[in-house]
Amino acid sequence: MKHEVPKALTIAGSDSGGGAGIEADLKTFAALGVYGMAAITSVTAQNTLEVRAIHDIPAEIVAKQIEAVADDIGVDAAKTGMLSNSSIIEAVAKTVRKYGFPLVVDPVMIAKSGAPLLRPEAMNTLIKYMIPLATVITPNKFEAERITGMKITGIEDARKAAKYIVEELGAKAAVVKGGHLGGNQSIDVIYYNGSYRELSAPRVENACTHGTGCSFSAAIAAEIAKGKDILEAVKVAKEFITKAIIYGLKVGHGHCPVNPSAWVDIPAEKFRIIENLQEALEILVSNGKYVAHLIPEVQTNIVMALPPHYARSVNEVAGIPGRIVRYGETIKPSGPPTFGASKHMARAVLTAMKYDPSIRAAANIKFDERIIEAAKKLGMTISFYDRRLEPPEIKSKEGASIPWGIEYAISKASGKVPDIIYHTGDWGKEPMINVFGKTATEVANKIVALAKILHNEKL
Numbered sequence: 001m002k003h004e005v006p007k008a009l010t011i012a013g014s015d016s017g018g019g020a021g022i023e024a025d026l027k028t029f030a031a032l033g034v035y036g037m038a039a040i041t042s043v044t045a046q047n048t049l050e051v052r053a054i055h056d057i058p059a060e061i062v063a064k065q066i067e068a069v070a071d072d073i074g075v076d077a078a079k080t081g082m083l084s085n086s087s088i089i090e091a092v093a094k095t096v097r098k099y100g101f102p103l104v105v106d107p108v109m110i111a112k113s114g115a116p117l118l119r120p121e122a123m124n125t126l127i128k129y130m131i132p133l134a135t136v137i138t139p140n141k142f143e144a145e146r147i148t149g150m151k152i153t154g155i156e157d158a159r160k161a162a163k164y165i166v167e168e169l170g171a172k173a174a175v176v177k178g179g180h181l182g183g184n185q186s187i188d189v190i191y192y193n194g195s196y197r198e199l200s201a202p203r204v205e206n207a208c209t210h211g212t213g214c215s216f217s218a219a220i221a222a223e224i225a226k227g228k229d230i231l232e233a234v235k236v237a238k239e240f241i242t243k244a245i246i247y248g249l250k251v252g253h254g255h256c257p258v259n260p261s262a263w264v265d266i267p268a269e270k271f272r273i274i275e276n277l278q279e280a281l282e283i284l285v286s287n288g289k290y291v292a293h294l295i296p297e298v299q300t301n302i303v304m305a306l307p308p309h310y311a312r313s314v315n316e317v318a319g320i321p322g323r324i325v326r327y328g329e330t331i332k333p334s335g336p337p338t339f340g341a342s343k344h345m346a347r348a349v350l351t352a353m354k355y356d357p358s359i360r361a362a363a364n365i366k367f368d369e370r371i372i373e374a375a376k377k378l379g380m381t382i383s384f385y386d387r388r389l390e391p392p393e394i395k396s397k398e399g400a401s402i403p404w405g406i407e408y409a410i411s412k413a414s415g416k417v418p419d420i421i422y423h424t425g426d427w428g429k430e431p432m433i434n435v436f437g438k439t440a441t442e443v444a445n446k447i448v449a450l451a452k453i454l455h456n457e458k459l
């Protein structure tokens, strides 16, 4: 049995802005766990706003890049993106035919910014040479219209176009993408093996969509390289691109790019956070006899959030379900660190992150003047808020009190997130100290330091 990594090749243009083209494809390949290779067809001077210049690579150099990798490394599947002119298209078609690997054709014609990426005279060459070679072709609405000559305004038209591209033009499967079709769902129509499938995802409003088509077709190629069948590959690609759009990156001043790394980043970051929280719990528990004196009536929670561009809600913050409780002379976590397990502390840290994205962890301990004195001794920065000053409209709004208080305390500290924010309570509200830090272990160490000072003073 072979244990080699699957290998995928992108034959496409370079986007210097990193959002689309070869750059998006290689990020997608890496995120999906395949070895990525690249044959560059054109170099574009591009950012999120515009394409400033295009330099086409000579057709024979394009062919040579494909041959070089196919002869040595091997290609389990490839995709094409920008193929700027007829001679490049013909050279690519001839070389792909020679090796016979599965091919995803993304019939790129126009950049998100509106710049043409395919010369008008090359349109027919693309249809004639590339479509019959395509294992899967992935036109968007406009491309499907140009290829079929049909007007596409809805799913029915998309179905007709997909069928035409397969039955009349010779692709094995066609996916007519719904990114430009409107509606609150973005629906892609697949025609394959004589039948239709539809893949749907909620449309993300004002989304970062530079590079959606590139990453989507690269994801299909990656999954085919792993040996998945066409429908399964497109299904994974749809999930992949939906995540990449939801967590798009707000870079540049124009069409911001999708984030193909989200697919691996989020699970990887979650794993690191759980590990860090476990380590923090060990620090706290091994100092349990000191820390026990700092546990408030409502018990303690310690939380850590995903990095700011992934932390959208309390579900992206991990905490301790059932909190950390006093247990005889020491303390005990009621459960293992879990995402979504805290509301109060999660809101506190999400609010602090707005001011300082590096502060991703926090915990609550009981309020005691002596703890504040200890924090001063340790050189910690301190701010506070008065719950009695909380406006009634905030009080009556579910989940608004803590963000209000934290923002109040941070603005009192000139917009800097301090080590400690406390409040002295209100009717029915226990006074509390929140300890902030970059990681849960940092927060745990701060708490232990405070607890030890308190302990020594009592002796």
Ligand SMILES: Nc1ncnc2c1ncn2[C@@H]1O[C@H](COP(=O)(O)OP(=O)(O)OP(=O)(O)O)[C@@H](O)[C@H]1O
Pocket (backbone or CB within 6 Å): 020, 111, 112, 139, 140, 141, 177, 178, 179, 180, 186, 187, 188, 201, 202, 203, 204, 205, 207, 209, 210, 211, 212, 213, 214, 216, 238, 241, 242, 245
């Ligand atoms: N706003 C959105 N919300 C959810 N999914 C979207 C959105 N926009 C596009 N998609 C999905 O992204 C994938 C790419 O489709 P799209 O029609 O945007 O390709 P494209 O126009 O070729 O993109 P590009 O301009 O980057 O080449 C499809 O699966 C589509 O359904």
Ligand SMILES: [Mg+2]
Pocket (backbone or CB within 6 Å): 106, 108, 109, 140, 213, 214
């Ligand atoms: Mg496209």
